[in-house]
Amino acid sequence: MRISVDHEKLERFSSNDVKFYLKYSSFVFKALKKPSFQKFLRWMLKQEKIEEQIVSAVQVKVLPFRRKNGNAVAGKCNTAKGRIRIYPKTVKFCQIFKQKFGRNNLLAYAGNRARAALIHELLHLKYAKDEKTVRELAKEYFCIFTQNQCTQSSRSLFIYRMIFNAKTSGKENHSHGSNTSRAKVNLGETCLRASGFFK
Numbered sequence: 001m002r003i004s005v006d007h008e009k010l011e012r013f014s015s016n017d018v019k020f021y022l023k024y025s026s027f028v029f030k031a032l033k034k035p036s037f038q039k040f041l042r043w044m045l046k047q048e049k050i051e052e053q054i055v056s057a058v059q060v061k062v063l064p065f066r067r068k069n070g071n072a073v074a075g076k077c078n079t080a081k082g083r084i085r086i087y088p089k090t091v092k093f094c095q096i097f098k099q100k101f102g103r104n105n106l107l108a109y110a111g112n113r114a115r116a117a118l119i120h121e122l123l124h125l126k127y128a129k130d131e132k133t134v135r136e137l138a139k140e141y142f143c144i145f146t147q148n149q150c151t152q153s154s155r156s157l158f159i160y161r162m163i164f165n166a167k168t169s170g171k172e173n174h175s176h177g178s179n180t181s182r183a184k185v186n187l188g189e190t191c192l193r194a195s196g197f198f199k
């Protein structure tokens with residue numbers, strides 16, 4: 001699977017932000033290239049009978065991407081071209097996360113968010129617009145991967161919940177005005193909630 005960092009124009013960002021996003025993208029690149037994860041992906045593609053060759057490129061984007069409604073996007077898939085893009089969280093989100101949970105949790109979160117996004121987008125190559133199936137399978141496969149990692153620590157559970165805790169059935173929910181203890185975690189087309197972690 002060809003994975004690369006897709007460098008973009010960074011002029012409109014401050015040098016600190018540029019530094020941050022470059023670091024983030026190279027970290028994600030390494031997380032996705034990790035042999036244990038690559039081995040897992042090959043296995044998953046085989047299970048799903050998705051030909052690895054149809055994945056023409058996996059691009060790690062340096063800059064975050066937002067929809068018109070303001071929701072951040074974790075990944076995108078062009079099924080016709082077999083091209084997948086993985087996007088970072090914003091500098092602001094990461095600063096708050098780091099203050100609350102520390103650097104190590106932020107790194108674990110960033111790496112696993114990107115992995116979960118790649119799993120999700122690869123499944124779109126087969127299930128196209130069937131978002132429900134993609135979400136369910138992505139959750140299962142991500143679980144299998146993290147269990148294989150033998151890291152069923154409190155941290156990996158925490159990260160898993162951050163990425164997948166979807167008590168609101170994964171539907172977008174904009175009624176977060178009154179409840180500030182909830183943080184939205186976006187994954188692909190999904191807008192998932194991690195309840196109770198931002199208390």
Ligand SMILES: [Zn+2]
Binds near residue numbers: 120189
């Ligand atoms: Zn999706």
